[in-house]
Amino acid sequence: MVESYLIVGGSSDIALELASKLLAKGHSVTLLARDAERVQDLVSQGAHLVQGDALDKECVQQAVDLAKENGEGSLSGVAHLVGSLVLRPPHSLALDAFQEVIHTNLSSAFLTLSIACKSMLRTGGGRLVFTSSLAASFGLMNHEAIAAAKGGVESMVRSAAATYSQRKIRVNAVAPGLTDTRLAETLLRSDAIREAAVKKIPIKRINEKEEIASTMEWLLCSAPDNITGQVLHLDGGMAKISG
Numbered sequence: 001m002v003e004s005y006l007i008v009g010g011s012s013d014i015a016l017e018l019a020s021k022l023l024a025k026g027h028s029v030t031l032l033a034r035d036a037e038r039v040q041d042l043v044s045q046g047a048h049l050v051q052g053d054a055l056d057k058e059c060v061q062q063a064v065d066l067a068k069e070n071g072e073g074s075l076s077g078v079a080h081l082v083g084s085l086v087l088r089p090p091h092s093l094a095l096d097a098f099q100e101v102i103h104t105n106l107s108s109a110f111l112t113l114s115i116a117c118k119s120m121l122r123t124g125g126g127r128l129v130f131t132s133s134l135a136a137s138f139g140l141m142n143h144e145a146i147a148a149a150k151g152g153v154e155s156m157v158r159s160a161a162a163t164y165s166q167r168k169i170r171v172n173a174v175a176p177g178l179t180d181t182r183l184a185e186t187l188l189r190s191d192a193i194r195e196a197a198v199k200k201i202p203i204k205r206i207n208e209k210e211e212i213a214s215t216m217e218w219l220l221c222s223a224p225d226n227i228t229g230q231v232l233h234l235d236g237g238m239a240k241i242s243g
Contacts (some may be wrong), residue, residue: 004028004062005220008054008112009081010042011035017213019047020081025221027076030067031170032059035036035191053083054108073198077127078116078219082108085183087142098145105149112169113160117169125168127218130157132175132231138239150175154231161229170228172219177235179207193216202237 005022007015010031019042022029024216029047029182033039036051043049048066052059068075075217109130120126135143155172161171178184178197188194188206198204212234219227231241 001072001074002026002028002070003076004030004074006032006033006065006067006078006116007020007081007085008060008063008078008108009083010049010199011038012081012083014185014209014212014216015079015081016042016150016178017209018081021213021217022221023047027221028067029208030063030070032063036209041112046064053082055103055104055111057111057115060111061074064115064119068123074123075116075119075126077129077151079216079220080109080128080130082182083131083133084146085186086145087186089142093145098148100115101145102152103127104110105146106152110156113156113171117160117164120169121164121167123171126169126224127220129171129216130159131173133159134175134177134233134239137231137233138174157231158229165228170223170225172223172228173218173231173232174215174219175231175235175239176207176210177201177233177238179209179212181209188242191240200238201235202241205236207234207236 005027010033019029023045024178031039031047034052034053041175047205050063050071086101117130130153135147136154157173158172169194211217213233
C-alpha cells in the first residue's frame with residue numbers, strides 16, 4: 001500500500017526539503033500551500049497540491065481528503081510547517097499583532113490536528129509532527145509572541161499524544177534553533193549579526209534546513225512506535241548545554 005503524507009505549509013523552505021525526501025522514497029505527498037509557484041518543481045515530480053490557507057477549515061479538509069485518497073484510503077502522516085516570526089518587545093507590540101502570531105502558529109496547528117486526527121481515527125492511526133521553536137523553552141529577547149505561540153504548540157502536542165495514545169496516533173514536535181531559511185533572513189541580515197548568533201550556540205553553527213527536514217521525516221516514517229508526546233530540540237545544544 002502506498003504511504004501518503006500531507007505537508008501543511010508546503011511552500012516553506014523546510015517543507016520543500018521534507019517533500020523531496022518523501023517523494024524520493026516513493027511516498028505520495030500532498031501539499032497545502034499558499035505559494036503555488038514555490039512548489040511547482042515538487043508537483044512536476046508527482047506531488048499533489050491544494051492551494052490555500054492553513055487557517056481555512058475547508059482547505060485543510062480538502063488537503064486531508066486528497067492525501068487520504070492518494071493513500072488508497074489511509075493517511076500515514078502529517079507535518080505542520082506553518083509559521084511566522086515577529087520580534088518586538090511587548091511594550092511595542094500591538095495586541096492585534098500578537099494575536100496574529102498566535103493565530104498563524106497555534107490556531108493553524110490545532111486545525112490541522114483536529115481534522116487530521118478525525119481522519120486517522122477512522123483508518124487505524126497515523127503520525128503527526130508539528131514545528132515548535134527554541135523560543136518555547138529558552139528565554140530569547142523580543143521573542144514573547146512566538147514563545148507564547150510555540151509554547152502552546154508544545155503543550156498541545158503533549159496533550160494530544162495522551163488523548164490518542166491508545167488509538168495508534170503518534171504526535172510529536174521538533175523545536176529548531178536558528179535555521180538558515182527565508183523566515184530567518186532578518187536575523188541573518190549581516191555577517192556581524194550571524195557571528196553573534198553563532199557564538200551563543202554550543203556547536204558554533206546554525207541549523208541547515210535539511211537537518212530539520214530529516215528529523216521530521218524520521219518521526220513520520222521511521223521512528224519507533226513508542227515515541228509520542230516528544231519535542232526534539234534541534235538547536236545545537238543551546239537549550240540544554242553551555243557553549
